[in-house]
Amino acid sequence: MSATTLEPGVSRARLGLRAAMIAAVAILAAFPILNQLPQDSVFHVSDFLVSVSGKWICYAILALSLDLAWGYAGILSLGHGAFFALGGYCMGMHLMRLIGPRGVYGHPVLPDFMVFLGYQELPWYWLGFNHFAFAMLMVLLVPGFLALVLGWLCFRSRITGVYLSIITQAMTYALMLAFFRNDMGFGGNNGFTDFKELLGMPLNTGTARAALFYASLVTLVAAYLLCRWMTGTKYGRVLTAIRDAENRVRFLGYDTTSHKLFAFVVSAMLAGLAGALYVPQVGIINPGEFSPGNSIEAVIWVAVGGRGTLVGAALGAFSVNGLKTWLTSAAPDLWLFVLGALFVAVTLFLPKGLIGLMQGRGK
């Protein structure tokens, strides 16, 4: 089995990986179809599995975006959940506007929470969100803009490493506190829920579930191809070089600030997109999505899967969340201990993650 030379071994592992990826996507794509089979069929996929794997796909997109920033550009963001949540809130605002007069209070325009809080008219920043295209634009632009401002301030001042991580963590925490406030106009600690429809399609139906599932899967594949392409170009090699020796890259004449900023903004936009796909599938968005713990979990997915490999990030998101889903029902008290132990174990024994474990056998 062991390859005598490095090259054939590596390329065989790579081919195997590609085949495994295509197979995994094909199996996932079959889920909503297998869901249609009669319940007693061995191939039947339950509603629960379809909806939970739809969520995991969104997490995989988030992990992918984090891997672009962390695995390639060396930006360890402990606040990527903020970009995910902001994308989710933008989608949530669209879904709230679509409820229209069907709310509990029956107000023609204002969402229920605004009626409840005594709003007379829609705040200006809610305007336009009734249009799907506008909302989708905001899903990309809001996280992208935040990343642009934060990144510009940090990278320009050469804040890197643990200091940058702390700032990103503080950012998501600050946003969580802000979104908890009722007077922010985002529903306070209840957030948004009771969504009715999206693009004329009633939510909470099998059709909607399948459509959102496929939209997420297509986005995951597209996001993967985008990141693969970016990291495969000279730009990707500049990012890797920045990760390993940023100063040296500067002396080669590269303005590392703009390179990092570009990667960080693209990454934040992908995270926002993931959040936007997530919200209609889970049917709720609240400030809890900004909680620092979420961002840290995302880092663990990437570390477990193998950072700087893209496919590892997605694999990590699926496997850690799979484990979480199983364990939180089997032994709910254990989960956080297992998560912590997993992170320590991967850091100590599997620096290249699950992907490294698979590739390592070829060497």
Next chain:
Amino acid sequence: MIGRRLYLDGVSVIFDGFRALNNLALVVEPGEMRAVIGPNGAGKTTMMDVITGKTRPTTGVVTFGDLDLTRMDEASIANLGIGRKFQKPTVFDALTVFENLELALKAPRGPVPCLRWLLPAPGRARIEEVMTETGLTERAYDRAGILSHGQKQWLEIGMLMMQEPDLMLVDEPVAGMTDAETEHTAKLLARIAGRHSVVVVEHDLEFVRALGCKVTVLSEGTVLSEGSIDHVQNDPRVVEVYLGR
């Protein structure tokens, strides 16, 4: 060859009261090779930091041609045509030798041009030429991280050559090298000189002699003596602070 002249005058750098450079003056003419020697802590590396924009001088003038280097950042100074090789070889370990050289190749440096980058034939030819000159052709597709110490030094010199700088600053190129490697490096630098101005910081006096160029001796952040290697070796002040010990 039209080059620019490097001009430093009255340059002082003060870190927490410590004068790393003290009223330093240095002129390097276009195409000139210059060796800078001096005991540890004489300010050799700080001088390089000042020229490349890593450290801002507390006072003094640093110009390249008619451009004020004290107002520019590292990347702009590099693009101006000042390249630097570090004391500790710094190459990108995760990239191959070829990719390291490709990153150094003169080309647009922004994110978008890098995304759309396709290596043109002359660029490839140039990379191959530099790999031949540095003796790294056989290691082209090896990751730089697995190179020997000497090969990393040559790769870094090769990266400097790719940048086609007007002025190259080379910090201790033969530190930790075997005799054979040292000889190879001296030949490499001699070949480069004439095409570019070169400033070499070195401890190894035999190596400096082999370069056969004008020598500047630094001590306590200022120029102690300047001239041929024989001249400075016989200068009593140099003997006192440096060679005599």
